[in-house]
Amino acid sequence: MSATIVHTAYPEDGAAEFDSSDETLDAVWDLMDRSLEYSVQETFVDTPTREQGQFLHDTVNISHGLLATEHERVASRQAIREFMLSQERYWTSGNDAGRYNAVYPNGDGKRDIPDFTEVVPAWIWAYYLESGDRALLADVYDNLSATAGYVRRHIAETGPTQGLVTRLTGGSGAYQYGIVDWPEHGRFGYDMSAAARTTVNALGVDVLRKVALVAEALGRPAAEVQSYVDDADALAERMNATLRRPDGTYVDGLLADGTQSAHAGQHATSYAVAFGIAPEQDLPALGDYLAGMGMKQGPMTSHFLLEALAASGSYDAVLDLLTNEDDYGWAGWLAQGGTFTPEAWQLSGSANSASHGWGSQAVVDVLDSVLGIEITAPGAAEVTFSVPDTGLAHAEGSRMTQRGRVSSAWTTEDGALTLDVEVPVSVSGIVELPAGDYEVMGPDGAAAKELGTADGLTRYRVGSGAWTFAG
Structure with a gap:
């Protein structure tokens, strides 16, 4: 019996290096680094062992990681252009305008997941920070502007959820209005009945802010840039007015009648902190709150939790989350014998892949929030x-x-x-x-x-x- 191991070629001398005084952290770095390396073949793959095409969220997470760890540019640029083509092919009119296929290119036809669409502007901005590729930024601006329009159209002008992104059109079945996380048990009880979901709204704020940054970088008119900023700020303000409990933590959303969801999952507060929505004075307490919950997010969104802990100043909790062998997470997966980041912390049903690169975007958090190297101007200026x-x-x-x-x-x-x-x-x-x-x-x-x-x-x-x- 033999096996052929395949992955795309990466630039020579492009690999990142990391070593620390914590052996478990070093092993977690190796796990994520290896998982990223094998997650691109001719295109990005959700898993190299059960290839199902270039899934958008998988691609975004893996690309974020490889831009940093392998100096990867070619596959990311190709994937960005391909998902822009999916918008131009399928998502150009009415409530469809501004969306992207959940998988592309493949034979699925027109198929989207709303919060997959919402992570695209941040991906492209990260690519620009890494590469300084202003030409690509200019090429995709109209697509990103359409995505901002998609979010804006769904901000309710009247009614119980006024001012919030409400029932963001897209998806079907369990994915309708957004997937939150995958699989179902990876949502840890998130209230999917909420009409105005906190996660979708937080991502909406990020869409508008990232498109504002792109517009500014391209020298678009000041009024155009400011309109994105103003809409993002208004949405964030409305979130803080309606989606918080008295202690400052965030509920999963508003129900259709305007009442708060009874559930306050980790996703809701981590997104509000990671995307700069939570009030600054609340951050230390929210960091303690999130840290106290352990890992209550799936591999798909776990990097947002790390970002939230860092944004709150809870750097010790960042290290704990990365190295805790007794909870869900990277170290726990290694303790079970894992050699590649998984599709879910607990494999079951169709979420049974023990080799999913999307759980490795957290390698960027190791570089930024543990080692302390962060690119803060386009092209690493x-x-x-x-x-x-x-x-x-x-x-x-x-x-x-x-x-x-x-x-x-x-x-x-x-x-x-x-x-x-x-x-x-x-x-x-x-x-x-x-x-x-x-x-x-x-x-x-x-x-x-x-x-x-x-x-x-x-x-x-x-x-x-x-x-x-x-x-």
């Missing part, structure tokens, strides 16, 4: 380096960017911190450290520009070369 307060004693790693490889290595011991970063030519580095005084050593005696101390952080701007910060 700016990269931010930080030392997240996860409780790790040491982490080091590197990743390729459009302008060259960036690296970071830091150690914390007995209250002392040492950070070494390497910045390529034509990249501006922002270094964010816990508030304090630091000795800074730059290349050939170069000096870092001090940006001041605020919100518990001391910040510097640095140019290319090797830099050391000690304090």
Whole structure:
């Protein structure tokens, strides 16, 4: 018996690297890195062992990961263009306008899932941040504008759910108005009877904000850009007015009569935090609330939970979620003998694939929120380096960017911190450290520009070369 292992070719010297003082975290990184690598053949695949075509949400998650871990560009650019073609082929008029096929290209014909459509603008913006490919951004702007229109058309102007995205047209059966997560048990009881779902509304805010960023990057008229911003802000404000409990946590949505759902699943609050909707003063408490729930989201959306924990400042909870062997999640899956991220934390029924790359987008959270390397300007013109307060004693790693490889290595011991970063030519580095005084050593005696101390952080701007910060 023999097996042929197939995956697409990735750029030479494009692989990211990561190592830390936590062996379980390192094994989780290896799991996700390996899973991503084998999730592209001629196209993105939902699983290399049960190929069912290029599913949109799978593609988005896997592409996010590979842009960072393998410097992948070709398959992502191809997939973006193919899903734009699905819109132009099937989704151009009436309530159809602005949607994308749930799978494309394949023989399914016209088929969509609403919240699959809603993750597309953020995907394309992430591709632009990584690549700086403004030409593609310009090519797809009309498609993204149509997607913003799709969300806007479903914001109720009157009635019990006024001001909220309500029954977002699309899908069928269990997917009608949105899938939330997959499979059913991966929703952990989410109230699918809600007419105005919190997850769909949060994604709607993100659609409008990301299209605003695209419009601004393309130099569209200021009034056009501002209209997206204003609509996003109004939707977020309405969410906060109607979808929160007195303690600030979010319910699953509003029912058709305007009453709140009795259920408040983890998805609802994690989405509100991850997409910048929850009030800033509530974030610490919401982070504690989410952390206390453990893992109550499926692999498809688990990265949103990590983003929410990081946004709330709960970096120790980010590490706990990634490494907890006694709960659902990556470490728990490894403890069961898993070698590839799964379709669901608990396999059953048709959700029985033990090799689904969509659970590996969290590799980006390891880079951003554990190692502390984040691209913060298109084409990696700016990269931010930080030392997240996860409780790790040491982490080091590197990743390729459009302008060259960036690296970071830091150690914390007995209250002392040492950070070494390497910045390529034509990249501006922002270094964010816990508030304090630091000795800074730059290349050939170069000096870092001090940006001041605020919100518990001391910040510097640095140019290319090797830099050391000690304090």
